[in-house]
Amino acid sequence: MNTISSLPLGQSAVISDLRLIGRQRQHMEDLGFLPGALIKPLHRGPSGDPTAYSVMGAVVALRREDASQILCTPCSKKQVSASSIPDEGRVCP
Amino acid sequence: MRPFTIALAGNPNVGKSSIFNALTHLHQHTGNWPGKTVSNATGRFSWRNADFTLVDLPGTYSLRSGSVEEEIARDYIKSGEADCVVCVADATCLQRNLNLVLQIQELTPRLIVCVNLLDEAEKKKIHVDLKHLSQLLQVPVIGTSARSGRGLTQLKDALYQQAKELHNREAVKDIPIVDSRAQSVIDCEATPTGEAPAPTGGIAASETPAMASPASPEEIASRSQFIYQCCVTAQNEDPHGRDRRLDRLFTSRRTGYPIMLLLLCLIFWLTISGANLPSQWLSDGFHQLEPHLREFLRALSVPATAESLLMDGLYKTLTWVISVMLPPMAIFFPMFTLLEDSGYLPRIAFNLDHCFRRCGAHGKQSLTTCMAFGCNACAVTGCRIIESPRERMIAILTNALIPCNGKFAGLIAILTMFFAGSSGSSLLPALLLTLLILFCFGLTLLLSRLLSKTLLRGLPSSFALELPPYRRPQFGKVILRSVLDRTLFVLGRAVCVAAPAGVLIWILANAGLLPAITSALDPLGRLMGLDGVILTAFLLGFPANEIVIPIMLMIYLSTGVLTDYASLTELHQLLVLHGWNGVTALCFLLFSVTHFPCGTTCLTIYKETKSRKWTAAAIVLPTLTGILLCIAANSLFRLCSFFI
Numbered sequence: 145m146n147t148i149s150s151l152p153l154g155q156s157a158v159i160s161d162l163r164l165i166g167r168q169r170q171h172m173e174d175l176g177f178l179p180g181a182l183i184k185p186l187h188r189g190p191s192g193d194p195t196a197y198s199v200m201g202a203v204v205a206l207r208r209e210d211a212s213q214i215l216c217t218p219c220s221k222k223q224v225s226a227s228s229i230p231d232e233g234r235v236c237p
Numbered sequence: 238m239r240p241f242t243i244a245l246a247g248n249p250n251v252g253k254s255s256i257f258n259a260l261t262h263l264h265q266h267t268g269n270w271p272g273k274t275v276s277n278a279t280g281r282f283s284w285r286n287a288d289f290t291l292v293d294l295p296g297t298y299s300l301r302s303g304s305v306e307e308e309i310a311r312d313y314i315k316s317g318e319a320d321c322v323v324c325v326a327d328a329t330c331l332q333r334n335l336n337l338v339l340q341i342q343e344l345t346p347r348l349i350v351c352v353n354l355l356d357e358a359e360k361k362k363i364h365v366d367l368k369h370l371s372q373l374l375q376v377p378v379i380g381t382s383a384r385s386g387r388g389l390t391q392l393k394d395a396l397y398q399q400a401k402e403l404h405n406r407e408a409v410k411d412i413p414i415v416d417s418r419a420q421s422v423i424d425c426e427a428t429p430t431g432e433a434p435a436p437t438g439g440i441a442a443s444e445t446p447a448m449a450s451p452a453s454p455e456e457i458a459s460r461s462q463f464i465y466q467c468c469v470t471a472q473n474e475d476p477h478g479r480d481r482r483l484d485r486l487f488t489s490r491r492t493g494y495p496i497m498l499l500l501l502c503l504i505f506w507l508t509i510s511g512a513n514l515p516s517q518w519l520s521d522g523f524h525q526l527e528p529h530l531r532e533f534l535r536a537l538s539v540p541a542t543a544e545s546l547l548m549d550g551l552y553k554t555l556t557w558v559i560s561v562m563l564p565p566m567a568i569f570f571p572m573f574t575l576l577e578d579s580g581y582l583p584r585i586a587f588n589l590d591h592c593f594r595r596c597g598a599h600g601k602q603s604l605t606t607c608m609a610f611g612c613n614a615c616a617v618t619g620c621r622i623i624e625s626p627r628e629r630m631i632a633i634l635t636n637a638l639i640p641c642n643g644k645f646a647g648l649i650a651i652l653t654m655f656f657a658g659s660s661g662s663s664l665l666p667a668l669l670l671t672l673l674i675l676f677c678f679g680l681t682l683l684l685s686r687l688l689s690k691t692l693l694r695g696l697p698s699s700f701a702l703e704l705p706p707y708r709r710p711q712f713g714k715v716i717l718r719s720v721l722d723r724t725l726f727v728l729g730r731a732v733c734v735a736a737p738a739g740v741l742i743w744i745l746a747n748a749g750l751l752p753a754i755t756s757a758l759d760p761l762g763r764l765m766g767l768d769g770v771i772l773t774a775f776l777l778g779f780p781a782n783e784i785v786i787p788i789m790l791m792i793y794l795s796t797g798v799l800t801d802y803a804s805l806t807e808l809h810q811l812l813v814l815h816g817w818n819g820v821t822a823l824c825f826l827l828f829s830v831t832h833f834p835c836g837t838t839c840l841t842i843y844k845e846t847k848s849r850k851w852t853a854a855a856i857v858l859p860t861l862t863g864i865l866l867c868i869a870a871n872s873l874f875r876l877c878s879f880f881i
Contacts, residue, residue, distance in 0.1 A: 168699055170299070170301060170454075171298075171699070171701070172699075172701070173299075173454045174298035174299035174301075174336070174454075175298055175333075175701050175703070176333045178454060178455060178458050179455065180455070180458070180459075181458070186481060186484070187481070187484055187485060187488060187489070189488060189493070189587055189588055189590060189591060190488065190489065190490045190493040190494055190588055191490075191591045192490075192591075193590070193591050193594070194587065194590050194591070194600070194700070194702070196484065196488075196587065196704055198477075199333075200330070200332045200333040201329070201330040201331065201332050201333060202330045202333055202703060203477075203480070203484075203703065203704040203705075204701050204702065204703050204704070205587050205590070205701065205702040205703075205704055206700070206701055207590065207594060207600065207697075207699075207700050209699075210699045210700060210701065
C-alpha cells in the first residue's frame with residue numbers, strides 16, 4: 145500500500161484512507177487530507193524532511209511519520225492532465 | 238437601533254485581522270502566518286447611524302475538533318452572542334475555506350461570506366464568480382481586498398442590511414423566526430452584484446435537506462468541491478507557480494540555510510550601520526540641552542539635591558535609553574515586520590523543523606522562537622499554537638533564551654565597543670551578533686532536548702505546518718505601523734520603567750544602600766566574569782530588559798566618577814575604567830541572553846501555565862544555564878591567560 149510519504153516529488157495521488165483515528169484524524173481532515181482528495185508532494189526541507197504537499201489549493205508541510213499514516217493511490221500523468229480543473233483543487237470521485 | 242454584534246470567523250491567515258483593522262480602525266497586529274490571533278479581539282465601528290461590535294475570532298480550519306482556538310470560535314458562534322457571522326475566505330484557496338463556511342452555516346442562520354484577497358487571486362489569474370457562489374450558498378457573498386480597502390463599503394452595507402432586518406424582526410416579536418434561509422435569499426440583494434439570485438435549480442434543492450443534520454466531513458468536502466468547481470476558474474495551468482519557485486529558492490538543500498543566515502546578517506548589519514549616525518545626533522542633542530535644563534532648574538530655585546536627582550538620575554537615564562535604543566529599534570522592527578508580512582517566517586519553521594524534531598520538540602516551536610525575537614511575552618502567548626501540552630511547555634520554558642528586541646540595543650552596543658575593533662565597520666558586529674543568535678538557537682535546541690529527555694519526556698506529536706502564499710509586503714504601511722506601534726510602545730515602556738528606576742537608584746545610592754547590595758553580589762559576579770554592579774543591574778532590570786545597561790551605568794556613575802557617556806567611545810572608556818575587558822563583555826553578552834525572563838514574560842508564563850512550579854522553572858532554568866555558562870567561560874579564559 146502506498147503512503148504519501150513514499151511519493152516522489154511532483155507525483156500526484158488520490159488519498160484513499162487515513163491510518164488515524166479520533167482527533168488526529170479530524171485534524172488532518174480539516175487541513176484537507178480527506179479520502180478522495182488529490183495531493184501532490186511539492187518540495188522537501190533542506191534535510192529531506194518535512195515535505196510540503198499541495199492539497200485543496202493550500203500547501204501544508206508534514207513530517208515523514210505523519211505522512212506515512214496517509215494512504216494513497218498514485219495517479220498516472222494522463223489522468224491529471226486530462227482534467228481541466230487545476231489539479232490542486234480537485235477531489236477525485 | 239441596538240448595537241449589532243458581528244463575529245469574524247475564517248481559516249487562519251486569510252486576513253481576518255486586516256478586515257478587523259480596516260473596519261474598526263484599530264491596529265491589531267497582523268502577520269502572514271497562521272495562528273497570529275489566539276484570542277478574541279473586540280472593536281467597534283458605526284455605519285449609517287448603526288453601531289456594530291466586531292469580534293475577531295481565532296483562525297480555525299474547522300469547528301469540530303478540540304483545539305483551543307476551535308473551541309473558542311465554535312462556542313462563540315454557537316452561543317448566539319453574535320447577531321451575524323462573517324466568514325472570511327481566501328479567494329486563492331477557496332475550496333478548503335468553503336468547508337468552514339459550510340460548517341458555520343450549520344450552526345448559524347445569519348452568515349455573510351467575505352471572499353478576501355481578491356487582488357491576489359486576480360494576480361494569480363484565479364476568477365471567483367461571487368454571484369454564483371452567493372446563489373449556491375444562499376447567503377450574501379462580498380468580495381474584498383482588505384489591504385487595499387476594496388469592497389469594505391459593500392461589506393458594511395451588507396452588515397447594515399442584516400442589522401436592519403434583525404431590528405425589524407425584533408420589533409415585531411410575535412412573528413417567529415421560522416425560515417431564516419428564505420431570509421438570507423432576500424439578503425442576497427445586498428450583494429454587490431445587485432441582483433436577486435436566480436432560482437438555483439436542482440442543485441440547491443437537493444443540497445438543502447442535507448443541512449438539517451450535521452454533515453460528515455466527506456459530505457461537506459464533496460459539497461465544497463462542487464461549489465468550488467462551479468464558481469472558480471483558474472486561467473493559469475499552475476496559479477501558484479511563483480510561490481513554488483520562491484519556495485525552491487528559500488527551502489532547498491543548497492540555498493535554504495545560506496539565505497536564512499544572509500538575511501539574518503543583513504538585518505543586523507542594516508540595523509547597526511543605520512543606527513550609528515542618528516544615535517550620535519540624538520545624544521549630541523541631549524548633551525547640548527543639558528546645561529540649559531540645569532540653568533532652567535536653577536532659575537526656578539530648585540534645591541541642589543532635587544536638581545541632582547532630576548538631572549543625574551532621571552535625565553541621563555532617559556536620554557541614554559532614547560538615543561541608544563530608538564534608532565536601532567526604528568530600523569529593526571520594520572524589517573522584522575516586513576519579513577513577517579511577506580510569509581517568510583513559516584519557511585524558516587519549515588527549514589528548521591528537523592532540528593526540533595530531533596530534540597523531541599514540536600515543529601511550530603520554530604515559529605514561537607521567531608516571535609521571541611520580537612517579544613518574549615508575545616511568544617509565550619503564541620505557544621498556544623502548539624497543541625500537545627508537553628511540547629508547549631518545552632517551547633515556553635526555552636523561550637527566554639532568544640533575545641528579544643529590548644535586549645538587542647544593549648547587545649549591539651557591547652559588541653560594537655568591545656569586539657568590533659577600531660575599524661568602525663558595522664559588518665563585524667553584525668556577523669558577531671549573527672553568531673550570538675546562532676548560539677542562542679543552539680542553546681534552545683539543547684535545552685529542549687534535555688527537557689524532553691528528563692522533565693518532559695514523550696514522543697513528538699503530529700505536526701502540520703501551513704505554508705501560506707508569499708505576499709508583497711506593504712512597505713509604507715509596515716514602516717509607519719511598526720514605528721508607531723511597536724517601536725514607540727517598547728520605547729514608551731522602557732522610559733516608563735527607566736524613569737522610576739533612575740530615581741530609585743539615585744535614592745539607593747545616596748542612602749548608601751547600593752554599595753551594600755553590589756558588594757554582596759560581587760563574589761558571585763566575579764566568579765561569573767562580571768561584577769556586583771552588573772548583577773545588581775540585571776536584578777533591578779527585571780521589569781524590562783531595556784534598562785539593564787542604563788541601570789548599570791547609573792550605578793557606576795553614582796559611585797563618584799562623573800563621566801559623560803553620550804557616545805559609545807565615552808561609554809567604552811567608562812566601562813574600562815570600571816574594570817571591564819573582553820572577558821567581562823563576553824560574559825555580559827552570555828548572561829544577557831541567558832537569564833530570567835523579564836517581569837511581563839514571567840507574568841504571561843504564569844497566566845499561560847497556571848502553575849507556580851512551571852513559572853519558577855522558566856525563571857530558574859535559563860538563569861542557571863547563564864550562571865554556569867559564564868562561570869565556564871570565565872574560568873576557561875583565566876586558565877588560558879594563566880598558561881600564556
